[in-house]
Amino acid sequence: MPILPFQHLRCPLDGGRLQPKGSSLCCPVGHSFDLASQGYVHLLPVQQKRSRDPGDSKDMVAARRRFLNGGAYAPIATALAHASLKGLPDDGVLSCLDAGCGEGYYLRQLAEAAGATQTLEILGLDISKWAVIAAARQDRRPGWVVGSNANLPVVSATLDRVLCLFGFPVYSEFARVLKRGGRLLQVDAGPDHLRELRALIYPSLKPERTKESALPDGFAHHATDTVRFELALHSTEQIADLLAMTPHLHRATAEGRARAAALTALTVTVDVRLTQFERV
Template sequence: MSTDAFNALACPLDGGPLTQAGASWRCPAGHSFDVARQGYLHLLPVQKKRSLDPGDSKAMVAARQRFLNAGYYQPVAEAVNAAVLKDTISAAAPLACMDAGCGEGYYLRRLAATDLQLSLMGLDISKWATLAAARQDKRPRWVVGSNANLPVLPGTLDVLLCLFGFPVYSEFARVLKTGGVLVQADAGPNHLRELREIIYPSLKPEKTPTEHPPEGFSIAGKETISYSLTLAGQEAIADLLAMTPHLYRAPAEGRARAEALTTLTVTVEVTLQRFSHQALAVTSTP
């Protein structure tokens, strides 16, 4: 159908509603934020940064863009789309959806290709990721911001995606409508195991995932996406390593072993969960 930009934005400094005025967005208190010439909006105040250039580097974003655009994780994107459609097929249009930690926008672009009428926003703490996303698709609202302080008005989202990201459930509950859906993807215990066995001397025991839903949510569904993926060529293998935290965690000897590979078969294993946002219980006073 159609895809539009999500507009229910909040000032990252005081939480007031932002209104667009030309190439700027302003709140009632007078705070103003300019749209970059590439089309994204920077809503991460310098006082809320933990470093000068937070998030993924330019090189990591470029590697992820090459890898994902090659279609290696298409089954994951299809499962994410199916999870969104499962709970929202009868929702009133347009469906307001944000990808919190959107990277270069791959999954949000795949969702935009469905039959839903959408109002989309992609948010990432990396300006390089948001810049890459804005260059590839002008329809969603691309925002530099933090999951810890989402620049979104309360109760305005139908769907929130957190795919291999850093969930902040209190913020997710704040911005989702009652009955809104959180779709969360995390690496399973066997995800990229073959690559990890090459780059690390030994593998640490996997943490047992909690079976309890986050506060303010109920479990709406859970599934595992698992398949084997063969990468031919050093560039694809290097891109896979570069787009993961393993690039910095692995010892130099392990990275050298990965760089020497010309072919690699790995397991992709992703846990996909759906959570429904619940209304807050109201306690009556006697």
């Protein structure tokens, strides 16, 4: 499947379309952003940062890379790729952003699932420079940028799909960059997701909230599917990587982390919701 260079980046400072100029991307006003040797571009101005080194740490990214590359969440990637490509003509072009791409696993799986004659124009964005560097090192074909969901460096109404997995959705920005009829595919933890791990590291589990989420402005609900399966972890290292790539690592008690570190095997329930919204 062909992967085209992503053509719809915009300046995070003034919104002008970015164009290649030597080893940089430049907007009409003259703002310039260098292409890093690792294969990505940094489009998160210092005034838009909330901390000096935002997003996942280098260690968290490494844990996620090991865990996902082992295939543990392959059923989620398969469901996401199928939903993303459904309805695309065999000779069509799909323009897609992974907003909060981490180390790029799900975009790489989407590329693998595309047909031989389907063409992708894909961009991975994350606020963590460590995640984007890891993504670019594994596959340089997609575009990779350090940026924020709160101010997507993407030209308005240019995307067919936006993916947001276990991340921080900014619906107003997602609506802005999607074409009319384009879709947002959002993956969130279900009520039983990693229940066995959570029971181990917390003194007690909070009751699941049943509150209905409001429909985001600019979107219509298209479909909701559940991806649920049992996942057997067979080593202390695999359990540690799963814990390290989730917010639970920092929320758990010291006693809970010690209990997890003592395990050599654990079976957990993976329970996620894949919700599709259509831009109206």
